[in-house]
């Protein structure tokens with residue numbers, strides 16, 4: 001399913017360069033473009049520009065970006081790249097919503113990479129990541145049962161994650177934790193990190209839902225090869241503020 005205005009034009013053709021002022025070029029709907037401190041992943045703490053696309057076909061129970069489901073500003077890909085350049089960070093994250101629900105997200109990522117940016121793509125894991133430019137760093141969720149969307153996990157995506165990509169589990173409760181532990185074991189994900197075919201396994205607690213000390217204890221008791229992460233931007237600016 002795609003939710004942008006791309007129709008059936010192949011993604012690579014849509015990525016053909018267009019002048020920033022050309023309103024007929026390929027476009028996306030954008031909720032916000034801003035720069036902030038990267039709050040998650042192994043890139044946490046670094047200044048980063050965020051390109052938040054509008055729209056997501058999923059409805060995770062604990063979603064913290066529901067304001068990106070609708071609305072947004074229509075921008076051509078060239079305009080987006082120009083806006084990102086103006087903010088002046090070398091690190092850019094394309095996020096949402098679900099960016100990969102939009103056909104034109106793929107050529108946007110390539111255009112940002114061609115412009116010299118380091119590009120992270122944050123995705124739910126429900127859409128095929130294979131067509132993404134291999135220079136992009138994928139930060140991909142596997143949705144735990146507590147999200148209400150674990151049936152959307154596209155398991156074949158695990159075959160398309162490489163040494164610069166990261167896999168994230170957002171954990172709501174003990175049930176989610178045990179599900180994650182099972183997946184890590186069955187899919188030999190710890191071994192993949194150890195051998196370098198996957199960069200990291202990230203564990204994020206759902207904000208204000210999980211006792212952090214308990215989650216830390218579970219991880220330590222099981223010696224799970226994961227990286228416990230907090231959302232730094234929420235610690236700095238609070239949990240509900242958009243644009244940070």
Ligand code: SF4
Nearest residue numbers: 056058060063097124
């Ligand atoms: S995939 Fe992301 S944006 Fe979509 S509902 Fe889930 S958390 Fe929200």
